[in-house]
Amino acid sequence: MNEQISNQELNERLTLIESMMQEGRRTTGRYAWSFVLWGVAYEVAIIGATWLHLVYAWPVTMVLALVATIAGFSTHKTKSHESTAGRAIGSMWTALGASLFLVLFAYGFSGRMHETQIFVAIATAHLGLVNGASGMLLRWRAQFACAIVWWLSSAAACFITAEQSNYLLMADVFLCQILFGIYAMVLEQKRLNKVNCHA
Amino acid sequence: MPELPELNPIVHGKLRLALLSLLATVEEAEFTWLREKTGSTDGNLGAQLLKLEEAGYIAVEKKFVQRKPQSLYRMTEAGRAALTKYVQALKTLLGGAIEG
Numbered sequence: 001m002n003e004q005i006s007n008q009e010l011n012e013r014l015t016l017i018e019s020m021m022q023e024g025r026r027t028t029g030r031y032a033w034s035f036v037l038w039g040v041a042y043e044v045a046i047i048g049a050t051w052l053h054l055v056y057a058w059p060v061t062m063v064l065a066l067v068a069t070i071a072g073f074s075t076h077k078t079k080s081h082e083s084t085a086g087r088a089i090g091s092m093w094t095a096l097g098a099s100l101f102l103v104l105f106a107y108g109f110s111g112r113m114h115e116t117q118i119f120v121a122i123a124t125a126h127l128g129l130v131n132g133a134s135g136m137l138l139r140w141r142a143q144f145a146c147a148i149v150w151w152l153s154s155a156a157a158c159f160i161t162a163e164q165s166n167y168l169l170m171a172d173v174f175l176c177q178i179l180f181g182i183y184a185m186v187l188e189q190k191r192l193n194k195v196n197c198h199a
Numbered sequence: 200m201p202e203l204p205e206l207n208p209i210v211h212g213k214l215r216l217a218l219l220s221l222l223a224t225v226e227e228a229e230f231t232w233l234r235e236k237t238g239s240t241d242g243n244l245g246a247q248l249l250k251l252e253e254a255g256y257i258a259v260e261k262k263f264v265q266r267k268p269q270s271l272y273r274m275t276e277a278g279r280a281a282l283t284k285y286v287q288a289l290k291t292l293l294g295g296a297i298e299g
Contacts, residue, residue: 005206010293013216017286020220020236084226 031093032184034069039177041065043170050116050166058108062101089134096130116162120169124154131176142183146176204288209254210281214239214247219282222257222274230270248272256281 041061048057103122107113128150135144153172157165210216217237222228234244251257256278260271274282 005292007293010289013211013213014286014289014293016213016217017220017282020217021224087226 030188031073032181032188034072035177035181035184037068037072037181038065039173039181042173042177046166046170046173059105066097066101085137088137092130092133096126100126117157117160117165120165121154121157124150124157124169124172127176128154142180146180149176204291206288206292207281207285209250209256210285212247212250214243215251216285218244218247218251218272219256219274219278222272223279223282227260227271227273230272233272251278254278254281 041064045058045061048054048061100123104119107119107122113119128147131143131150132147135141135147149172153168156168160168210219214237218233221233221236230244230248233248234241237244239247248257248259252259254277255275257272258275260273262269262271
């Protein structure tokens with residue numbers, strides 16, 4: 001059959017394989033909305049707790065964000081396919097959520113939360129860890145750059161004042177959650193527009 | 200002059216190649232997801248999946264989830280080997296064309 005096949009057709013087949021494999025490997029892009037959601041939730045919680053002095057700003061916003069995330073994931077049919085990388089990344093984010101909820105809630109209710117900097121250092125270190133691992137796994141430089149921002153902030157939080165740490169956390173959340181989430185959503189949309197009938 | 204490799208006609212079909220490429224990256228996939236990714240019709244997709252299944256390149260598991268039928272497809276070792284061999288053959292053919 002080879003005689004009847006042109007080089008153009010062979011190249012088309014290679015392109016088809018590549019594009020389909022990219023489709024199968026898509027993971028984080030589908031969940032970009034949750035970055036934005038959590039980013040907004042963090043910002044609301046920081047403003048509520050720091051400047052409006054609302055005692056329950058953190059627990060209330062976090063629980064609401066969690067409920068919205070669960071509702072969002074249940075409407076996005078994520079079980080339609082499963083890749084090893086996708087499951088690994090999903091597991092990391094679930095573990096991050098459990099870890100942050102447990103530690104920060106315990107810290108908040110312990111009555112020992114006198115230094116906001118410690119809170120910021122713990123939260124940013126956790127976020128650096130998961131974004132770093134995900135960025136390396138997906139070979140996604142933008143996400144790894146976010147991880148570096150989180151890690152640097154975690155270290156910086158140990159040396160700055162409580163007020164500065166609040167501003168730092170707000171800036172990080174805006175950059176690495178909201179802006180990064182919007183960027184990932186734009187990429188996802190572009191990819192969806194590009195994917196038409198290859199087959 | 201070295202002999203040019205033959206392209207496997209089962210893998211070479213455009214939709215079948217797309218399906219194998221998709222299934223190579225996931226552990227398993229639903230029929231609906233494959234349809235969405237390839238943009239094919241139910242009938243054509245079903246027919247091509249059946250050809251791949253008959254060739255032993257994919258395996259299907261049919262079950263009911265909340266009383267709805269669900270077909271889960273996964274690539275077999277034979278399918279992975281066939282796709283790898285096909286890609287190597289493609290590269291050899293294209294390489295031969297470049298070298299003239």
